[in-house]
Amino acid sequence: MKFAVFGDIHGNIEALQVAYDAAQQAGAEKIYHLGDLGGYSPFVNEVVDFLVEHAIEGVQGNYDETVANDREHCGCKYEDPIQEEMANKSFFWTKEHASEKAKKYMRGLPVSRSFSAYGDKVLLFHATPSKNNLYWYEDRPEKFFHEMAGKTDADIFIYGHTHKPYRKDIENKIFINAGSVGKPKDGDPRACVTLVDITPDDVQVEFLRVPYDVEKAAQAIVENGMPEYFADRLREAR
Ligand SMILES: [Fe+2]
Secondary structure, three states: OEEEEEOOOOOOHHHHHHHHHHHHHOOOOEEEEOOOOOEOEOOHHHHHHHHHHOOOEEOOOHHHHHHHOOOOOOOOOOOOHHHHHHHHHHHHHHHHHOOHHHHHHHHOOOOEEEEEEOOEEEEEEOOOOOOOOOOOOOOOOHHHHHHHHOOOOOOEEEEOOOOOOEEEEEOOEEEEEOOOOOOOOOOOOOEEEEEEEEEOOEEEEEEEEEOOOHHHHHHHHHHOOOOHHHHHHHHHOO
16 A cells, blocks of 8 residues: 655645655555644644645644644744744744644544554554654664564555654664754755555555755745744744
8 A cells, every 4th residue: 555644744735746746656556644724834724724635544643733722832943042032932823823723623533543554553643642732753762663663463564753754773673753844954945745555475665756946935924924934944944
């Protein structure tokens, strides 16, 4: 079975549209999203409408949970005070502009989804199996991978949150970070579409990078009254 995974879309409808077309062209039979539907770019309502319209099922990210439940904080991590100030602006902007319909959708998302494929259990979640705002980077020690794997009986783990894609095979487990459709942070501004192809004796993962009009998306951030800071970060993919 071949399916596509859309990590962290973050209000970027331009990127979502091209990601969808690319997944279709690649022959994905199904598409899943990994949550974090709003924030940093303005089109949270359009993103939710698109997912519903195209029957793209997914899981709840920390941003979805905190926006939809009107929390005081998005649960994100900051590297410096400016980033914190900008992140707060983005969070309050999103809470104010997300429609009731979008919030209801985000509130209703499950924290994880699982299915089986040729005897393997596939588990999708936003960040880790037990906490939705922990950053599971590729360079975490192997011990961390074992610890996370030990929380479930899954064989194939698919998640996002860091916006940096990778695949790591440890013993019989496969760990796939699907990167980000709408806000990559790995230096490549193109949308990341993760294709997973599971056959009876193999699991193939491809991180397809899809070009789109990043400049148009960056300008929409500013035009809609969100910080220019995020437009620059979109252009630079950091
Ligand atoms: Fe995110």
